[in-house]
Amino acid sequence: MKVKSVVHVKDFMNPDRSDDAAGIRAAVQAALETNADTVLFEPGVYTLKSAVTIRTEGSAHDAGSPGETEKDCHIPILGARRLTLQGAARGNGEPGTVLMGYNDLNINGFLPSILWCEDCDQLQVNDIAFTRGPAFASAGVVIAKDECSVTVEVFEGNPCYDGMGTYCINRLDPDTGDLIGESVTYGGGAGTLWRQEGERRLTLSSADVASKVNIGEHLSWHQGAQTDFQTYFARCDDLKLHNLRTMNSNSFCVLTESCHNITADRLVFKPDGNRLFTCPRDAWKIFKCSGSIEISRMKVEGVRMDGQNMHGNWLVLRRIVNRYEAVFFCKFTYAPLEAGSVVDLYDGEEAHSLRILDSSHEGKEGDGQLYRIVFDRELPDEAAEGTLGTAACWKPNRYICKDSEFVNIAGAGHLVRFEHLYILNCTYKNTMNPGVLLGAELPVHEEGGHARDIVIKGCEFDNCGFFPRYGASGCIGIRSDGFSGKFNRNIIIADNVMKNSGIGIHAVDADNVYLIGNAFHSVKVPLLTAEGVTGTVFTDPDTI
Secondary structure, rough: OOOOOOEEHHHHHOOOOOOHHHHHHHHHHHHHOOOOOEOOOOOOOEEOOOOOEEEOOOOOOOOOOOOOOOEEEEEEEOOOEOOOEEEOEOOOOOOOEEEEOOOOOOOOOOOOEEEEEEEOOEEEEEEEEEEEEEOOEEHHHEEOOOOOEEEEEOOEEEEEEEEOOEEEEEEEEOOOEEEEOOOOOOOOOOOOOEEEEEEEEEEEEEHHOOOOOHHHHHEEEEEOOOEEEEEEEOOEOEEEEEEEEEEOOOOOOEEEEEEEEEEEEEEEEEEOOOOOOEOHHHHHHEEEEEEEEEEEEEEEEOOOOOEEEEEEEEEEEEEEEEEEEEEEEEOOOOOOOOOOOEEEEEEOOOEEEEEEEEEEOOOOOOOEEEEEEOOOOOOOOOOOOEEEEEEHHOEEEEEEEEOEEEEOOOOOOOEEHHHHHEEEEEEEEEEOOOEEEOOOOOOOOOOOOOEEEEEEEEEEEEEOOOOOOOOEEOEEEEEOOOOOOOOEEEEEEOOEEEEEEEEEEOOOOOOEEEEEEEEEEEEEEEEOOOOOOOOEEOOOOOOO
């Protein structure tokens, strides 16, 4: 029986602690070389300044991604087996180990990822917090405005400097702290920057922003809004994440890509201090992951856009080689296809399932990849150029999220584009788009597939979906972008409480939706469907 071995990060630290990144990298390398079980961190803040450049295809995930095949990282972990990164927990249970990534204060810039993990097996990360220093976000109160400008008093302790970015500005109620209305700016910013006019005072010259805010409201904003990833896990099978907190991020807080089996407990995305928002992008994106994904006690507060965004990408048929073989295009990064797994080829709303006998990567094309696939049976007669498909090996067999919270989300709480998803006992409060938004996307990012075999049970929705996305509003939205029809199916929505919202359930591109035992309080329209598009919705006569 192997004796567990531990590498102590403290043994590799530079005495002056001006940059802890090199010491952590050395500790990780020592663990890999000696086959150690654990890299152990003492409590405290670790300042990460230096970075190394690795070659990776992992940066391209949407239309805003960079084209580079290299990434700067503070702590890369490549090819680890059964390794645990173990932080220290405080007495209150919060992570006591903080990894603070460098921020060069450049506008809308890419920053070194704090943790970048590829091709690891049974990797665990426990009791660690992640942030940026200086912080990538700020917040304050509107003290003056006219038709062309806005002035804010920045809250004590928040960044305040001339030329700070104006990305993903959001409004919050000063009394309740609730997110208010549509985002003031998005990833393009305001087209101009904050100008400092006093020790804690910033002014923004923008008629557009001035028309959307009121004196006394609280505003949050970000230095930038690029498609970047602060922590990244690719092809990390049997990944376990426990008691992690992101307090500030320059982009997506976490990305898991092509991982098989993920267990996560007590992942918290919440700002410290009074910055009000955590990040300008999604908290956690699950991309082309498979197996079983089980998440419990997650909390997401103050993100723009989604709390959790879950999808693969569409396979688009380019060329039929013969009756059993075809070439497909898929956007963005390459992910292998598994022999023996299934591809569903869609003929409108219906799918033909074909098993993969063999596949090969035919190289890059434009912003994506070409795949040659040999199937176990003939392609359907309806298959032609442009036919859409989804790969089962890019989707989980089961996703469960339970006992989790999504608060002040300037997007959707859950954005769901795959099957076999179960959301249990979760809370959604102040989400700009629907708390849960089901459905695929085709026109821009080609994100799929369809949402089927869905259970949303025992959840509470409060003030959700006050601004539509893809035309869907309300607490739960079922609407695909680029499709029109009964694509999202077999959805059970049971024993939920929905309140203080314009719409309860907005079912558009949906069929076989079962509404059982839900309660609606101060909801103007409990159920809204689309005539000629929505299929069958079974309602409980006692509640709707």
